[in-house]
Amino acid sequence: MKHWWPLIVLGTAQFLMVLDTSVMNVSISQLVEEFDTEVTAIQAVITLYALVMAAFMLIGGRLGDILGRRRLFVTGMVVYGIGSALTAAAPTLWVLALGWSVVEGLGAAMVLPAMAALVAESYRGKDRAVAYGVIGGLAGAGIAVGPLLGGWVTTYLTWRLVFAGEVVVVVLVLCFHRVIAEPAATGRRPRLDGVGATLSAAGLALGVLGVLQSSTWGWVQPRNPPFTVMGFAPTLFVVAAGVLVLVLFSHWERRREARGEDPLVHLALLGRPALRSGLLTLVSQNLILLGLFFTIPLYLQVVQGFNAFETGLRLLPVSVTMLVASTAASRLGRVAGPRRVVRLALLTLTASIVWLLATIDPVIDDGQFAGAMALLGIGMGLLASQLGNVVQSTAGEAERSEVGGLQFTAQNLGSALGTALIGSILIGALAHAFTAQVESDPRVSDEARQATGIALESGVSFVTTEQVTAAAQRAQLPPADVEAVTDSYATAQLNGLKAAILATGGITVAGLLVTSHLPAGRTGARKAPAGAVNPRPESAH
Structure with a gap:
């Protein structure tokens, strides 16, 4: 049992890092009400959390090499605990964004790359594959258990208690951190590339910001932007600026390497086919998962009217099957090969999304929905x-933190894009479907169509049908028009949700295209020398 103590401590940290994202997702309605805001504002807070982690994860990976991985792990846990305390006490949405999205996000950006490296350094061979299976399962369990735990606390107490409880867990992790061995320093410690850090963070931030704001600004035709560019919405220009900054980052990193200086990340790592394929699959995985976990709670809470706890109960099958599958499948990967298991996973996800689409109806079928959730898990x-x-198996011992930074950058970039992109598709499809429904419904008068059009020009939000009814009554529409507009919005809600979920299905199928370089067949047959690069990922070193 003592052999697994480091995994227990590191796994607890991993669970904690992803728990509150799912708590936030299931508490959207309560947060909107408490802070007197809209769904899109909470979407922005959720996206910002993942974006901060993605933007600073490479920096966190490099700091692990500079300061020492266990020391950075401890420092990051302290920062994360401070952010949790600030979130628990947040009096306004801005303080919530500061505590949760920024401070906790920075803490996680220090903890996660160090954690990935410490797991790899603490275990070898079959134990390492088991350890990563457990870590993956705990990450999945955190995403899926969060709705149940957060839902119960949010419904019967307050969501703030979840973050207060996180502070207690952080203290416990800090009390037991010495069970994790501090890896011996090897060679000269690198220096931090400040310019590269700035360019990478700015490029990622601009790219995700453009995607996030697309629901408000519009993609091409301006909807409600703060400014336009040659008559077009600024969205694509902001995304393009992010891409340009990342290109500059790439040139800067290559220049530093050519001069013999320490880059933020050795871009040659991305030339390894197995690593590149693994990172792209991680982006896809988290884009799908966070996109669904933003969309599904909206369906359950806003459309079906369930409270946070009832929502959590309906997401419980995901938690159970995800934890069981991730733990059991680590052995399957050694026998069948990671490529086959990942492709099986993507096909399973596709089937679950098709099943889920069939359950998005005005009246939920709990049995069918539970089956789709179990298959998703x-x-x-x-x-x-x-x-x-x-x-991690593509890395030599000296590259653990750097590869860990890449790993969690990919993971959180996928999370940020999942919430931003799928949320944007949801709002865009809702607006389009609502407009089409109002135009085609013969019960809607010209006066009501005009009033609805004016309302849509100022933006549309994902709200309950009761709120739409109240808004139509405030506009002094006749009762027949109020009923027709409400029915049109209810239909548009379902169409918007289906469009968002269908988009995740498309991303899942596209994910199959990036799996070709994952290792195939049995793994663990060869032993890689310490500090060297493996020619192909292995479970045993």
């Missing part, structure tokens, strides 16, 4: 069991 668990080990 199996697919996610299969993915989670493989990717951490595949990515």
Whole structure:
């Protein structure tokens, strides 16, 4: 048992890092009400959390090499605990964003790359594959248990208690951190590349910001932007600026390497096919998962009217099957090969999304919905069991933190894009469907169509049908028009949700295209020398 103590401590940290994202997702309605804001504002807060982690994860990975991985792990846990305390006490939305999205996000950006490296350094061979299976399972469990735990606390107490409880867990992790061995320093410690850090963070931030704001600004035709560019919405220009900054980052990093200086990340790492394929699959995995976990709670809470706890109960099958599948499938990967397991996972996810689409109706079928959620958990668990080990097994001992930074950058970039992109598709499809419904419904008068058009020009939000009814009554529409507009919005809600979920299905199928370089067949047959690069990912070193 003593052998697994480091995994217990590190796994607890991993669970904690992802728990509150799912708590936030299931508490959207309560947060909107408490802070007197809209769904899109909470979407922005959720996206910002993942974005801060993605933007600073490479920096966190490099700091692990500079300061020492266990020391950075401890420092990051302290920062994360401070952010949790600030979130628990947040009096306004801005303080919530500061405590949760920024401070906790920075803490996680220090903890996660160090954690990935410490797991790899603490275990070898089959134990390492098991350890990464457990870590993946705990990450999945955190995402899936969060709705149940957060839902109960939010419904019967307050969501703030979850973050207060996180402070207690952080203190416990800090009390037991010495069970994690501090890896011996090897060679000269690198220096931090400040310019590269700035460019990478700015490029990622601009790219995700553009996607996030697309629901408000519009993609091409301006909807409600703060400014326009040659008559077009600024969205694509902001995304393009992010891409340009990342290109500059790439040139800067290559220049530093050519001069013999320490880069923020050795871009040659991305030339390894297995690592590149693993990272792209991680982006896909988290884009799908966070996109669904933003969309599904909206369906359950806003459309079906369930409270946070009832929502959590309906997401419980994901938690159970994800944890079981991710733990059991680590052995399957050694026998069948990660490529086959990952492809099976993506096909399973596709089937679950098709099943889920069939359950999005005005009246929920709890049995069908539970089945779709259970299948979704199996697919996610299969993915989670493989990717951490595949990515870390491409690295030599000296590259653990750097590869860990890349690993969690990919993971959180996918999370940020999942919430931003799928949320944007949801709002865009809702607006389009609502407009079409109002135009085609013969019960709607010209006066009501005009009033609805004016309202849509100022932006549309995902709200309950009761709120739409109240808004139509405030506009002094006749009762027949109020009923027709409400029915049109209810239909548009379902169409918007289906469009968002269908988009995750498309991303899942596209994910199959990036799996070709994942290792195939039995793994663990060869032994890589310490500090060297493996020619292909292995479970045993």
